[in-house]
C-alpha cells in the first residue's frame with residue numbers, strides 16, 4: 235500500500251459552504267495505475283490535490299509511503315513531495331523561458347542531485363527515453379502539445395519518484411497524442427514500477443489503467459478492476 239486515505243472531507247467557502255469531498259476512503263497499491271473518472275465538478279482534482287499534499291483536506295487522514303501528510307508542516311510536505319512524487323498537468327506547466335532540456339533538469343537542480351554536467355546528461359537521457367531528444371533546445375512555445383507533455387513527463391520522472399499524480403494529462407491533446415502519452419505512462423509503469431494516479435474524463439485513457447474508480451458529488455461511487463491478457 236503506497237497511499238491510504240481515511241474519511242477525507244473538503245469544504246470550500248466561508249459562508250456558503252460547499253462540500254467537495256464527502257468522506258472519501260481510498261487505498262492505492264504500489265505499482266498500480268489508478269484512473270479517477272467522473273463528471274466535471276465531482277471532486278477529482280480536489281481529491282488528487284489532497285492525496286498529494288498540494289491541498290489540505292478539511293478532515294480525515296492521508297498516509298503516503300507510511301507517512302501522515304496531515305502531521306507534516308508545509309516545508310516538510312514540500313521536501314517529501316520533491317523526494318517522492320512527480321506531477322503531470324493538463325496544460326503541461328513548463329517554464330516558458332527555459333528550453334526542453336532545462337525544464338527537465340529542474341527537479342535535479344532543486345534537489346542538488348549531481349554536478350551540472352551529470353544533470354544535463356541525465357536530462358538528455360530522459361528526453362531520449364520519451365522520444366523527444368530532437369527538441370531538446372526548443373522552448374515550450376515552439377513545441378506541440380504532445381511534445382510539451384513528453385517533456386513534462388520526463389520532468390516528472392527524472393527524480394525517480396515512487397508516485398506520479400497526473401491531472402487530465404491528455405485533456406489538451408488530440409486522440410493520437412493522447413494514445414501516445416498513455417502508452418508512455420504504461421511503459422514507464424512497467425519499466426520503473428512507478429505508481430500513477432490519473433484523473434481523466436476520457437474513458438479510453440481510463441480503460442488502460444489497472445483500476446478505475448468513479449466519483450460523483452464528492453464521493454467514490456464505484457470501482458472496477460481491469461484484467462488484461
Ligand SMILES: Nc1ncnc2c1ncn2[C@@H]1O[C@H](COP(=O)(O)OP(=O)(O)OP(=O)(O)O)[C@@H](O)[C@H]1O
Nearest residue numbers: 246247252254272273274275276277278279280281
Ligand atoms: N477553491 C475553490 N473554492 C470554492 N469551490 C471550489 C474550489 N475549488 C473547487 N471548488 C468546487 O469544488 C467542486 C470540485 O471541484 P474539482 O476541481 O475537484 O472537480 P473536478 O471533478 O476535478 O472537475 P473538472 O473535471 O471540471 O476538473 C466543484 O464544484 C468546484 O466548483
